[in-house]
Amino acid sequence: LSSKRTKRRDWTKLIYSSNTTPADIVRGSTTADDQPDEDDDLFTVKKATDDAEALDRTKDLVPVDELKQWEDEEVLDSIRHLFITGGDDVGDEA
């Protein structure tokens, strides 16, 4: 399903002790130059990647491409176990 991110990520570290911008963290790019500086996380240099038109918005745009996959029967069936009617034999431990 979403095997693109198999590597386990240390979110606590990414968020609190690296200079990686939020956008880069979400995109999953952790290139060498933004490796965390272990001992001086107090002095994070905020590189302002300031796009003046970037809006402080709560609702992100619906990614139309990503929604396309929901045309597929298999994908539609893959989340059946998340509903009460879906039986509890499949997948998730919830």
Next chain:
Amino acid sequence: MTQANGLQFSGHQYLRHRLVLSILSGKALKIDKIRPDDKNPGLRDYEVSLLRLVEKVMNGTVIEISLTGTAILVKPGIIAGGPITHDCPLSRSIGYFLEPLIMLAPFSKKPFNLTLRGITTDDKDLSADLLRTVTLPHLEVFGISDGLELRIKKRGSPPLGGGEVQFLCPVVKQVKTLNFVEPGKIKRIRGIAHAVRVSPQFSNRMIEASRSVLNRYIPDIYLYSDVYKGEDSGKSPGYALTLLAESTTSAIHCSEVVSQPGVAPEDIAIQASRALLREIQRGGCVDERHQTLVLLMMVLGSEDVGRVRMAEPTERTIQFLRDVKIAFATSFKITPVDASSEGPAQLLYSCYGTGYVNTNRSLA
């Protein structure tokens, strides 16, 4: 970055949650470099309007805006609350203004009775429907419930708006510690289809199309066609479908798609339905757009460990967590929930509450 007695940030982004953190922590907020290189530098009209609104709900707050508008200084006073009316500019919807105020309202001196006028639904911020059906239940889990209400008196679509909502929020002394780690299973789906100043058939067409996607999962689906007529329907035409899925443990996932020119109501509805499925697939106990609200309330919770299970943080959430650490010196521990299960990663966020007590609250 941090001064001993204040918060200092740069850039126009994240203004809303930084204001909230400043007010709740009682630390002065200084933001510089607000669009310094833009053709039209400084604060936008809606940001100025938000600052004015904050001034109205607060008492003894000093807000200074530099001549160029590229820097602001906020010295927070106390949250006063009470009856307030504000006309929101048409450049942003009511949600833009209400989202930060919802974070402040429970810690007010007097209960909020806030009337906002403007656009009730757009594609950028939480609509009045989402705020009412999803945001408010997220507050209830923290013990903020009696008298919590959002009334949609008039709807207003962009560009001309004309909508009006009334937000009522009780005052609490302290918020409860959250322990929400069981996502449960989806037991029902609810939806609101509204259409103003267009054919009322549009909402029925949306409902039908949405059912064609969702009916396969559960029988308990109720999609409501919300009709506003005459004056109450605002000044511009528009329609939208708001969907929410509720689990056996009351976890709520939601989606919403707003009308776009040249797109049929059916397509809007199908987009919204698929977006809901995507949201359900991402899982967790908290809707993606409400991560920051829930995390903030956890920070303010009583001195105990609060835990919540959610999907991966969004960009906004990541910056929010960093700013929370600066304002409250509280950091979260974020660990994966059992990696053996398939599907998107689930994370457990835990933190030790600061035991925030509402000192604004008037006694008796």
